[in-house]
Amino acid sequence: MQLDFATKELTIKLVYYGPALSGKTTNLQALHAAAAGEVKGRLMTLDTKDDRTLFFDLLPLSFEDKTGLSVRLKVFTVPGQVIHASTRRLVVQGADGVAFIADSRVSETDTNAESFLDLRDNLRVQGIRLEEMPLVIQFNKRDLPGVRPEAEVAQMAAGGREPVYLGVATQGLGVVECFIGLLFCTWQKLEQQNALSEKFGFDGEAFIEHVARQLGSTTPVAELLAQAVGGNVALRKGRST
Amino acid sequence: MSLIHKSLNELTMQQEFTLEELLDVAVLSEMTSSFEQLFGVAVRLYSAGGSLLADTRTPPRFYACLDETKPGRQAVQAVILAVRSQVVKVGQHELIPCPSGGSYLISAIAHEGKVMGKIILGPFLSPDAQAPPESTWSLVMEASHDQALLAWQSIPKLEAKQVMKLDQHLRNTLDLLIFSGLKAHLASSMHMNTVQENFRELSDKNKKLQVAYDRLKELDRLKSNFLATVSHELRTPLTSIIGYSEMMIEGISGEINEEQREFLNTIHEKGEQLLELIKSLLDLSKLESGTMSLRRAPVDCGHLVEQVVKTLTPAALKRGVKLVAEVEVGVPSLQGDADRLRQVLNNLTENALKFTAEGGMVVVSTRNVGLVADDMGGLGGALLGATQRPAIELRVTDTGIGIPESERERVFDAFYQVDSSSTREVGGTGLGLSIVKRLVDAHDGTVRVESNKPRGSSFIVVLPILHRAP
Numbered sequence: 015m016q017l018d019f020a021t022k023e024l025t026i027k028l029v030y031y032g033p034a035l036s037g038k039t040t041n042l043q044a045l046h047a048a049a050a051g052e053v054k055g056r057l058m059t060l061d062t063k064d065d066r067t068l069f070f071d072l073l074p075l076s077f078e079d080k081t082g083l084s085v086r087l088k089v090f091t092v093p094g095q096v097i098h099a100s101t102r103r104l105v106v107q108g109a110d111g112v113a114f115i116a117d118s119r120v121s122e123t124d125t126n127a128e129s130f131l132d133l134r135d136n137l138r139v140q141g142i143r144l145e146e147m148p149l150v151i152q153f154n155k156r157d158l159p160g161v162r163p164e165a166e167v168a169q170m171a172a173g174g175r176e177p178v179y180l181g182v183a184t185q186g187l188g189v190v191e192c193f194i195g196l197l198f199c200t201w202q203k204l205e206q207q208n209a210l211s212e213k214f215g216f217d218g219e220a221f222i223e224h225v226a227r228q229l230g231s232t233t234p235v236a237e238l239l240a241q242a243v244g245g246n247v248a249l250r251k252g253r254s255t
Numbered sequence: 256m257s258l259i260h261k262s263l264n265e266l267t268m269q270q271e272f273t274l275e276e277l278l279d280v281a282v283l284s285e286m287t288s289s290f291e292q293l294f295g296v297a298v299r300l301y302s303a304g305g306s307l308l309a310d311t312r313t314p315p316r317f318y319a320c321l322d323e324t325k326p327g328r329q330a331v332q333a334v335i336l337a338v339r340s341q342v343v344k345v346g347q348h349e350l351i352p353c354p355s356g357g358s359y360l361i362s363a364i365a366h367e368g369k370v371m372g373k374i375i376l377g378p379f380l381s382p383d384a385q386a387p388p389e390s391t392w393s394l395v396m397e398a399s400h401d402q403a404l405l406a407w408q409s410i411p412k413l414e415a416k417q418v419m420k421l422d423q424h425l426r427n428t429l430d431l432l433i434f435s436g437l438k439a440h441l442a443s444s445m446h447m448n449t450v451q452e453n454f455r456e457l458s459d460k461n462k463k464l465q466v467a468y469d470r471l472k473e474l475d476r477l478k479s480n481f482l483a484t485v486s487h488e489l490r491t492p493l494t495s496i497i498g499y500s501e502m503m504i505e506g507i508s509g510e511i512n513e514e515q516r517e518f519l520n521t522i523h524e525k526g527e528q529l530l531e532l533i534k535s536l537l538d539l540s541k542l543e544s545g546t547m548s549l550r551r552a553p554v555d556c557g558h559l560v561e562q563v564v565k566t567l568t569p570a571a572l573k574r575g576v577k578l579v580a581e582v583e584v585g586v587p588s589l590q591g592d593a594d595r596l597r598q599v600l601n602n603l604t605e606n607a608l609k610f611t612a613e614g615g616m617v618v619v620s621t622r623n624v625g626l627v628a629d630d631m632g633g634l635g636g637a638l639l640g641a642t643q644r645p646a647i648e649l650r651v652t653d654t655g656i657g658i659p660e661s662e663r664e665r666v667f668d669a670f671y672q673v674d675s676s677s678t679r680e681v682g683g684t685g686l687g688l689s690i691v692k693r694l695v696d697a698h699d700g701t702v703r704v705e706s707n708k709p710r711g712s713s714f715i716v717v718l719p720i721l722h723r724a725p
Contacts, residue, residue, distance in 0.1 A: 016268050023368075025268050055367050056434050060442050069445040072267060076368050084368060088267055100452035101445065108264050 015110050015204060022214070025086045026204070028196055029106050032115035033122065033129035034066070034094030037154040040183040041115060041192070042073045042091055048190055048230045053077055067093045070105045077225060081215050087197070087225075094129065103136045111148035111200030113192055118153040118161035118180075148199035150242070151178045152192040157185070164243075171244025178243050190229045194238045197222055258440040259447050266441055274302040274364065274372045277436040283309040286428070294421055295411040299375040300364070300429075301339070308372065315378060316406035317355050317387075320399045327394035330354045343373055348419065353378045355410055356388045360418050362426065366433050374425055382412045476544075483540035486533045493533065497526040535686045538598075539669060542693035549592040549697055551722055556589065556596070556621045556647055557582035563600040564619055567608065575613035578604070581620035586647055590722040595694050596649075602687040603651040603714045610655035611711070618652045627717055644719045646700075654711040663704040667692035691716075698722075 016025040030038040039059070046057040055074035062068055075087040090109075092102040106112070114133065116126040134144045151174075153167050162170075164180065171178035177195050181188025201218045210216045223235050231238060258266065258276050265271040287298040287309040297311035321327030334353045338361065341349050345365040350358045359377035363370045387407050395403045413421075500523040503511060511519065541547040564580040571578035600619065607617040627646040658666060669689040691714075695702045700718035707713045 027264075027268055058434070058438055058441070060438060060445065069442060069449075072441075074367050086367065090267075100456060101449050104263055104445070104448050104452055108268065 015108075015208075017208070022083045023086065024083055024210070025088060026110050026200060027108055028087060028089045028111050028113065028193075028200065029109040030089065030091040030113050030115055031102075031106065031129070031133050032092075032094055033117060033125040034096070036094060036115045036117045036122075036126075036129075037181075037183040038091040038094065038115045039067055039071050041113070041152070041154070041181070041189050042071050042089060044183050044186040044189040045075075045089065045193055045229065046073050048186060049075060050228045050230070053228045066095060067091060068098070069093060069101055075225075077221070077228065079214075079216055079221055079224075081217075083214050083216050085221065089193075099132070099136075102132070103139060106133070106136050107140060109147070110204060111150075111196050113196045114149060114151045114176075115154050115183075116151060118155045118167070119158055120160055120162050123162075145175075146203075148196070148203045149176045150192055150195045150199060151176050152181045152183075152188065153178060154181045154183050154188075156180050156187075157182045168243040171242075174244060177239070179241065180243070188241075190226065190231050191238050191241045193229065194222060194226050194231070194235060195242055197225060198235070198239055259443045261444055262448065263441070263445065266437070266444060270367065270369055272437070272440070273304060274300075274308060274433070275304075275306060277440065278308065278432055279436075280308055283432075287311070290421075290425065296376050296379055296413065296418065296421060298425065300372060301375070302372040303370055305339070315355075316409060317403060320396075320403035320406055321354060321391075321394050323396045323399060324394055327354075330391075330394055334359075338375055341373075343370070345370055348422070350415070354387075354391045354394060355407055356380065356384055356391065357410055358415075360415070360422055362422050364426065364429050364433075366430070366437075371433065374422060374429070376418055376422055376425075379411050379413045379418055382414060384412065479540045479543040482536055483544065486536040486540065489533050490530065490537075493526060493530055497523060497530065500526060532686075535690060538690050539686055539693070542690065542697065547697065549595060551590050551592060553588040554591045554593045554596055555586075556649060556718075557586050559593065559597055559600060560619050560621050560649070563597060563604055566601070567604050570605075571608055571617065574608060574611070576608055576611050577616040578608070579616065579618045581618055583620075583622035586621050586623050587645075587720055589647060589718055589720040591698050591718065596698070596718075599691050599694050599716060600649060600651070602691050603649075603716075606687055607651050607653035607655060607712075607714070611653045612655070615654040615711070617654075618650075620650045620652070622648050622650075624648045624717060627719070644721065646717050646719045649716040649718070650713055652707050652711065652713040654707065657706060657710060658704055658712050660706070666704060667702070 015027065017023075030041055032038050042057060046054055053075050055076070058072040058074075059067070060069040060071065070093065071091040073089040075089065077085045077087070079085060090105055092098075092105045112133065114130060116122070116130075137144050137147060151171075153162070155161065156164075167178065167180065177199070179188050179192040179195060181192060183189055201222060205211060205218055211218060219235065226233070226235050226238060258272055261271060283300060287300060288311075290296075290298050291311055297315070299310050300308040302308055318331050321331050331354065334351065337351050338359050341351060341361050343349050343361050343363040345363050345368055347363065349361040351361060352358050355378055357378040357380040359375055360379075361376075362374050364372040364374060386404070392400070500519050502508065504516060504519050504523060538547070560580050560582055564578055568578055604617065604619055611617055624646050627644060667688050669686060692702055695716050695718070698718050699722065700716060702714065702716045705713045705715060
């Protein structure tokens with residue numbers, strides 16, 4: 015997070031993590047497509063080879079709060095392939111929140127787990143415990159055959175701490191929900207650490223509501239958040255509308 | 256400073272870069288020139304820090320006429336200052352009037368809501384302007400009026416709306432340039448940082464490996480010390496055992512019967528065997544710790560070969576193996592320790608006899624091999640040719656069981672035996688060859704094993720004739 019008191023600018027870094035080919039870039043593309051023209055910057059795709067991310071993708075989103083605070087969200091993806099470990103470590107540096115994009119297929123179970131442990135290790139190198147990192151999980155590719163049944167995902171999610179979303183990023187399904195969930199978790203953490211509402215009179219929940227509208231969703235945020243299966247730790251605290 | 260050296264966070268989160276760092280200023284001037292040619296309006300680009308990035312090629316001719324009088328000059332300077340110091344916010348425009356009656360349009364170059372610089376378009380006149388304002392004529396010298404009018408007429412006439420469109424076009428173009436410039440710099444910076452990160456990771460691992468390696472070396476040293484101490488301590492009581500059994504055999508302590516003599520002989524013989532083994536261990540530990548010193552003197556290797564063969568012939572006869580010495584005529588003597596070299600030949604020959612079955616043959620030979628290069632695998636022959644040295648070869652060839660190719664490097668390791676089951680059959684400590692290797696190393700020579708086709712092995716020792724001081 016970067017906070018510039020003089021210009022009243024807040025920059026938040028959100029990172030989409032996950033194994034190779036789980037749909038991180040596709041999530042970003044879907045977000046870019048959903049976002050209203052005035053809030054989105056160009057989606058920057060840095061160096062790809064055969065459609066595989068080599069460094070990262072970056073989607074900048076900027077919003078103006080009623081209080082005059084300008085909030086920029088920089089949404090990154092990491093390269094998923096195992097060999098790009100050091101690049102992943104560089105990209106995840108300074109992240110305020112992480113969305114872990116998993117492949118729903120049962121055959122990818124081990125790959126998902128490996129990538130999750132890789133995330134834990136890469137954060138640990140920077141002295142950050144995964145438990146402290148605002149985190150949401152998306153089970154992507156729900157439209158493919160051989161995916162873990164929803165009931166099973168829900169059951170597994172109930173055992174975890176993080177909100178879990180289902181998605182089909184190629185069709186834009188579940189993408190905004192997951193993003194809003196991530197923003198919400200991240201917001202709660204930043205608020206707790208920096209007391210932004212106190213310092214700026216910033217209304218975080220109203221802001222997230224605004225972001226959801228700008229991403230083309232008409233569903234109230236509380237409902238978007240409630241679409242998570244399991245991991246109902248912090249989310250219920252959200253303002254009900 | 257180049258943007259390549261900035262981190263990902265500095266470039267993306269803090270947007271710590273300026274237009275002059277990001278854009279190629281020379282290329283930018285080409286773009287503004289071509290813009291001016293196309294639309295007739297002059298363009299100036301300033302970075303947020305106030306430095307000029309691109310300019311029109313010539314100042315407006317009309318200003319040259321104003322420059323001739325002091326008030327005219329002041330008016331021009333005032334407008335230039337006003338234009339340069341004008342602050343514009345993202346998405347806003349400012350119009351600054353100029354003495355020609357026209358104006359400048361100023362807008363912000365922004366990247367993600369942050370002002371990076373400004374665009375100045377103009378001066379331009381309204382399409383219905385007929386002449387410069389009356390007040391301006393007083394700033395021009397009487398004699399230059401015609402010229403000034405001509406210059407004034409060359410100022411482009413455009414609707415403000417049109418200029419705004421041009422400005423929008425320019426901003427879009429610059430936005431693209433900034434985007435691709437930033438993208439290129441991010442890619443380079445990521446390349447750079449990834450390499451650094453990989454290097455850091457490898458250095459960390461190397462450090463850990465070095466620590467582990469140092470520890471192993473220390474353990475190895477402790478092992479050698481232990482061997483030296485233990486062998487020494489073992490030798491002392493053994494000397495008494497051998498000595499007293501010898502005295503009893505000689506009858507010093509009185510008559511002994513045949514059975515007692517047989518037992519004492521066994522005690523004496525096994526005691527001697529044990530002493531040999533302990534000596535080998537001592538040698539090895541001395542060699543490993545580097546405390547063994549060689550007594551160098553001219554050594555006649557032919558003589559050495561004959562001596563060793565003579566000594567071991569009884570043992571060979573006992574095993575039914577033929578032992579032959581082959582000495583080339585004219586083998587020069589070399590600088591070395593005769594006792595140690597005899598030990599080398601002795602160990603190799605005993606070894607060969609041990610592994611050769613009845614009816615086989617062991618040949619011990621020596622010959623002159625001429626110049627031998629230092630062991631660089633032929634690398635840099637032109638440079639290293641000077642280091643070639645005359646050498647002689649000692650060779651022990653048997654028709655024994657042979658050594659598989661994969662084992663040939665390892666036979667020189669201490670305690671290593673190709674087939675540990677054969678130890679019981681043929682005896683030995685597994686130290687002989689490792690002592691050979693260390694003694695040959697101490698003589699600056701090499702030892703290797705080759706197959707003696709179709710059966711058996713050849714141990715080849717190459718020794719330089721002259722000792723080169725280390």
